[in-house]
Amino acid sequence: MEQILQHKQEIENLQIADVKALEEYRIKYLGTKGIVKALMGEMKQVPVEKKKDFGQLLNEFKQFTESKYESWKETIQDRSNHLSGLDLTLPGDAVPAGSRHPISLMRNRIVSIFQRLGFAVAEGPEIDNDWNNFTALNLPENHPARDMQDTFYISTDPAWLLRTHTSNVQIHEMSKGKLPIRIITPGRVYRNETISARSHCFFHQVEGLYIAENVSFADLKQTLYFFVQEMFGKDVKVRFRPSYFPFTEPSAEMDISCLLCHGDGCSVCKKTGWLEILGCGMVHPKVLENCGIDSNKYSGFAFGMGIERPALLKYGIKDIRLFSENDVRFLKQFTGAI
Ligand code: DAH
Numbered sequence: 001m002e003q004i005l006q007h008k009q010e011i012e013n014l015q016i017a018d019v020k021a022l023e024e025y026r027i028k029y030l031g032t033k034g035i036v037k038a039l040m041g042e043m044k045q046v047p048v049e050k051k052k053d054f055g056q057l058l059n060e061f062k063q064f065t066e067s068k069y070e071s072w073k074e075t076i077q078d079r080s081n082h083l084s085g086l087d088l089t090l091p092g093d094a095v096p097a098g099s100r101h102p103i104s105l106m107r108n109r110i111v112s113i114f115q116r117l118g119f120a121v122a123e124g125p126e127i128d129n130d131w132n133n134f135t136a137l138n139l140p141e142n143h144p145a146r147d148m149q150d151t152f153y154i155s156t157d158p159a160w161l162l163r164t165h166t167s168n169v170q171i172h173e174m175s176k177g178k179l180p181i182r183i184i185t186p187g188r189v190y191r192n193e194t195i196s197a198r199s200h201c202f203f204h205q206v207e208g209l210y211i212a213e214n215v216s217f218a219d220l221k222q223t224l225y226f227f228v229q230e231m232f233g234k235d236v237k238v239r240f241r242p243s244y245f246p247f248t249e250p251s252a253e254m255d256i257s258c259l260l261c262h263g264d265g266c267s268v269c270k271k272t273g274w275l276e277i278l279g280c281g282m283v284h285p286k287v288l289e290n291c292g293i294d295s296n297k298y299s300g301f302a303f304g305m306g307i308e309r310p311a312l313l314k315y316g317i318k319d320i321r322l323f324s325e326n327d328v329r330f331l332k333q334f335t336g337a338i
Contacts, residue, residue: 001054004061007035011065016072025072029065036062099335103204103323106311107186108338110206113230114184117223119208122183124169126190130159132168136290137247152190152201162190166207167247167304170283173209174291179298180212186307197319204307209283211293211300217250217282220301224280228256231310237263239274248281248302259313268313275313278305 011029016022029035039058046054100108111121124132134146144150145164152162169185185207193199210219221240228238237257245251255276258269265271280303285295308320315334317323322330 001050001057004039004057008061008064011068014068017076019076022069022072022076026069030069036065097335099331099333100337101323101331102311102315102317102334102337103307105334105337106307106314107204107206109231110227110305110307110310111184111186113227114208116230117226119182119184119210122169122173122185123187124163124166124172124185126163126188127154127160128163128168130161132171133161133163133165136171136287137167138284138286138290139246143246148192150192152192163187164191165189165304166205167302169207170209170247170287170302171291174211174288174293177292179293180210181300182210182212184208195321197321200308200320200324202324203320206305206307208303209300210302211283211288211298213298215282215299215301217301220280220282220303223301224254224278224303228254232256232259235262243279243281245279245281247284247287248279249284251279251281254278254280254303275309277310278303280304 007029014025016025027034031037036058039061043051043055043058115121130146134143139145151164154160154162166185166187166189169183169187173181173183173185187205187207188202189205190202193201195201208223210223225238228236236259239255240252241255243251243253253276255274257263258266258273258275260266260268261273263273265273269275280301283300283302288295288298288300308323311317311323312320
């Protein structure tokens with residue numbers, strides 16, 4: 001009977017907090033070879049006059065060990081139920097991936113092709129003055145681009161405006177006085193145009209500029225041939241048409257054979273078989289001089305192209321306004337594109 005009381009004391013001192021310890025307890029006290037069973041077996045050896053007391057004590061002890069077992073089991077289960085909503089072995093919820101804007105995709109492609117030729121990225125301000133956007137670029141006083149109807153002016157005297165092209169970066173870079181210059185300058189430009197499926201009051205351009213000694217038109221052509229092949233593929237044809245820009249002399253426009261009909265003529269190329277993609281030329285000596293560069297020593301070429309048009313062509317988009325509406329259903333389609 002003393003042993004029983006000792007066991008009881010032992011159990012009172014126990015602290016059982018996990019399944020493993022609980023099972024050990026069950027085996028030790030309540031198992032087929034456990035202490036309770038063993039004590040039951042001792043019953044026959046107990047003298048008759050003590051049988052009643054012993055039996056009663058043993059019964060109480062048995063109930064005690066069992067109820068202890070049940071209560072520990074309950075608290076352990078409670079705790080694991082609490083965690084049962086969590087399966088730590090499951091893979092985590094995927095964080096939804098965003099996508100790059102198609103204009104950014106096209107800009108990055110264009111820029112990286114020129115970077116491979118050694119052009120460095122340069123950027124200029126979207127708000128600029130009349131000198132950098134027009135005058136230094138040799139645009140005559142009465143040029144229609146200077147008209148209020150084409151340009152968003154912020155102030156008139158002195159004239160500050162939203163740049164109408166990325167050519168202003170040419171002036172900023174050349175005025176720094178460091179030569180040679182070999183830059184590619186992507187950016188946003190603004191024109192006071194009616195918004196439609198084909199034109200917008202803001203759009204994007206990439207300007208290229210190379211100024212060094214002995215730069216020729218042949219260098220310009222070779223650079224642009226390389227660009228077209230990398231951008232549109234080896235089978236695409238190129239043609240240069242003479243053109244006019246105040247800041248270049250001679251000036252040209254470059255066309256590529258239509259990406260859709262491959263030159264046969266379709267609605268996109270207006271049945272000509274050609275798509276106009278950029279303006280270019282040799283930097284006008286006056287522009288060099290306006291930036292303090294000796295035009296007898298240095299020459300260079302420049303080119304400028306829109307980003308929207310090649311993006312429309314590449315992704316088969318029919319309306320330029322989609323680029324600025326931020327409709328997630330539209331943007332989501334570019335997930336994973338690089
Ligand atoms: N700035 C011209 C435009 O916005 C594009 C352009 C044409 C840029 C010829 C140039 C160039 O650098 O040489 O239409």
